[in-house]
Amino acid sequence: MSAPLGLIPWPTAVEPRGGEVPLAAVRVVSPDPSRWPALAAELLGPLGVVVGTAPCDGGVSAVAVELRLEASGAGDESYTLDVRDDGVTVTAPGEVGLLHGLRTLRQLVTPRLTAPTVVVRDAPRYRWRGLTLDVARHWFGPATLRRVVDLAGAYKLRLLHLHLTDDQGWRIAVPSHPELTERSGVTQVGGRVPPGERGWLTAAEFRELQEYAAVRFVEIVPEIDVPGHTNAATHACGALLPDGEPTPAYGGIDVGFSRLWADNPATAPWMRDVLGDVAAMTVGRYVHVGGDEALTLEAEEYARLVRIAVEAVRAAGKTPVAWQEAAAAEVGPGAVLQYWDPRTDAAPFARAAAAGARFVVSPAPHAYLDLKYDAAHPIGQDWIGHVDLRDTYDWEPAQAVPGVAPEAVEGVAAALWTETIATDADLFSMLLPRLPALAEVAWTAPAGRDWDAFRERIAPHARVWDAEGWAYHPTRQVDWP
Numbered sequence: 001m002s003a004p005l006g007l008i009p010w011p012t013a014v015e016p017r018g019g020e021v022p023l024a025a026v027r028v029v030s031p032d033p034s035r036w037p038a039l040a041a042e043l044l045g046p047l048g049v050v051v052g053t054a055p056c057d058g059g060v061s062a063v064a065v066e067l068r069l070e071a072s073g074a075g076d077e078s079y080t081l082d083v084r085d086d087g088v089t090v091t092a093p094g095e096v097g098l099l100h101g102l103r104t105l106r107q108l109v110t111p112r113l114t115a116p117t118v119v120v121r122d123a124p125r126y127r128w129r130g131l132t133l134d135v136a137r138h139w140f141g142p143a144t145l146r147r148v149v150d151l152a153g154a155y156k157l158r159l160l161h162l163h164l165t166d167d168q169g170w171r172i173a174v175p176s177h178p179e180l181t182e183r184s185g186v187t188q189v190g191g192r193v194p195p196g197e198r199g200w201l202t203a204a205e206f207r208e209l210q211e212y213a214a215v216r217f218v219e220i221v222p223e224i225d226v227p228g229h230t231n232a233a234t235h236a237c238g239a240l241l242p243d244g245e246p247t248p249a250y251g252g253i254d255v256g257f258s259r260l261w262a263d264n265p266a267t268a269p270w271m272r273d274v275l276g277d278v279a280a281m282t283v284g285r286y287v288h289v290g291g292d293e294a295l296t297l298e299a300e301e302y303a304r305l306v307r308i309a310v311e312a313v314r315a316a317g318k319t320p321v322a323w324q325e326a327a328a329a330e331v332g333p334g335a336v337l338q339y340w341d342p343r344t345d346a347a348p349f350a351r352a353a354a355a356g357a358r359f360v361v362s363p364a365p366h367a368y369l370d371l372k373y374d375a376a377h378p379i380g381q382d383w384i385g386h387v388d389l390r391d392t393y394d395w396e397p398a399q400a401v402p403g404v405a406p407e408a409v410e411g412v413a414a415a416l417w418t419e420t421i422a423t424d425a426d427l428f429s430m431l432l433p434r435l436p437a438l439a440e441v442a443w444t445a446p447a448g449r450d451w452d453a454f455r456e457r458i459a460p461h462a463r464v465w466d467a468e469g470w471a472y473h474p475t476r477q478v479d480w481p
C-alpha cells in the first residue's frame with residue numbers, strides 16, 4: 001500500500017484487500033430502518049445515502065452497506081468492518097459497535113468518493129474515553145455543544161463531561177434554586193455573556209442535548225463544582241456564606257479563592273437539593289461533584305463537604321465523579337477520580353484505589369487542551385508548560401497515576417478549560433488536532449500506537465475538518481495537505 005489508511009483511532013487489526021470500491025451512492029441495510037439510514041447519512045458525510053431497507057432498494061448503482069447485529073465474544077463496543085468490491089458489511093454485537101464501524105468507514109472514504117477494500121477488526125482499550133469541557137468560564141450554547149458532540153463522536157469518544165459551574169458563571173437550570181441561573185447565568189470571564197445569549201441551559205435544552213448525544217452514543221456527565229470554585233453560587237445565594245452577604249460577580253481567571261462552609265446550616269441542604277435536581281435531570285450514569293482547588297479549606301472541612309456531595313449523588317442513584325483532590329476525602333468504592341495534576345503527593349491515590357476508587361486520567365502535560373501549543377500560541381495557558389500534538393500522543397495512561405495499578409484506570413479524558421477561549425474557532429482550534437490524538441491514546445493498545453504513523457494518518461483529516469467548519473491549529477509537527 002502506498003499511503004497508510006488515515007484511520008484514527010488506529011484499529012486492533014487492519015487487513016487490506018488491495019482493491020477499491022466506488023461509494024458515491026450507498027444503500028444502508030439495517031436492523032432498525034426507522035433510525036439507521038438517517039443517522040448513517042449524517043455520519044457518512046459526502047456519500048449519497050439512499051434510504052432503503054432491503055438489499056435491492058435504491059437503484060443498481062448504490063453499494064449496499066449492511067449493518068448486522070450478531071452476538072460475539074468480544075466487548076459491546078467491538079465491530080468488524082468488511083469493505084469488499086461488491087459491498088460493505090459492519091458486524092457488531094451492539095448498536096454502538098455498528099456506529100463505530102460506520103465511523104471507520106467514513107474515515108476510509110477518499111476525496112474521489114471511493115474506499116480501499118479492507119477488513120477492519122476493532123475494539124477499544126478503555127471504556128471511558130472522554131472530553132471535559134468548561135462552559136462556565138466562557139459560555140458555549142447548545143448549538144456549539146452539538147458540534148462538540150459530533151467531533152467527539154467522530155473519534156469514538158463516549159463521554160462529554162460539562163463543567164457547568166465555576167466562579168464566573170452557573171450554566172444549568174436547577175428547579176429548587178432558580179436564583180442560581182437568574183443571577184449567575186449571564187456572567188462570565190470579562191463580564192457578561194454576549195448579547196442575545198442566555199448563558200445557561202434550560203432543563204429542556206439539557207434534555208435535548210442529552211438526546212442528541214445519546215443517538216450518537218455519547219453520554220453527558222454534568223459537573224457541579226463544590227466545595228471550591230463556588231463564587232457563582234455564593235453570588236446568587238448569600239445564605240451560603242457566614243455573613244449572608246452575596247459575593248460580587250467574578251470575571252477574572254484566578255482559581256482557589258471561593259468556598260462553601262460546612263458549619264453553615266444552609267450548606268448541606270443546598271448541596272443535596274442542587275445535586276439531587278441535577279442527578280434527576282441526568283440520563284447518564286454519572287454526576288461530577290468537582291472537588292478541585294478548594295485552596296482556602298482545611299483538610300477536615302474539605303473532606304466533610306466532599307462526602308456530603310458524594311453521598312447526595314449516590315442517594316440519587318448516580319455514580320459520583322470528582323477531581324483527584326477528593327482522593328483525600330474517602331469517596332468510597334466505585335467512585336471515579338479524575339487525575340489531572342502531577343505536581344501533588346500521590347499517597348492518597350494509592351489509598352483511594354485500594355478502597356475501590358476508579359481513575360480517569362487527564363494529566364495536564366498531555367491531556368489539558370487549554371494549554372498553549374507553543375510559546376507563540378495566541379490563546380491558552382502555560383502554567384505547566386506547552387502541549388503540542390506529540391505531547392498529547394506519546395504517553396501511557398496505565399502508568400499515569402503514581403501508585404495506582406493499571407487495573408484501576410477506567411479511561412482517559414481530554415480537558416478544555418476556557419478562561420482564554422471565547423469563540424467557536426478558538427475552541428475547535430484547541431481541540432484539533434489534539435483531541436484525535438487523545439482519542440487514540442484511549443482507544444488503541446500500546447502495540448498499535450506509533451507517533452510517526454499517527455502524524456501521517458492525521459494529515460488528511462484536515463480536509464474533513466474544513467468541510468465540517470471545524471477550525472484547527474496547523475501545528476508544524478504535521479505536514480498538512
Ligand code: TNX
Pocket residue numbers: 255292293323340368370381417418419
Ligand atoms: C486547573 S484542572 C483547574 C481549572 C483551571 C485549569 C487551567 C482543575 C481540576 N482545576 O480550574 O481552569 O487548571 O488550566
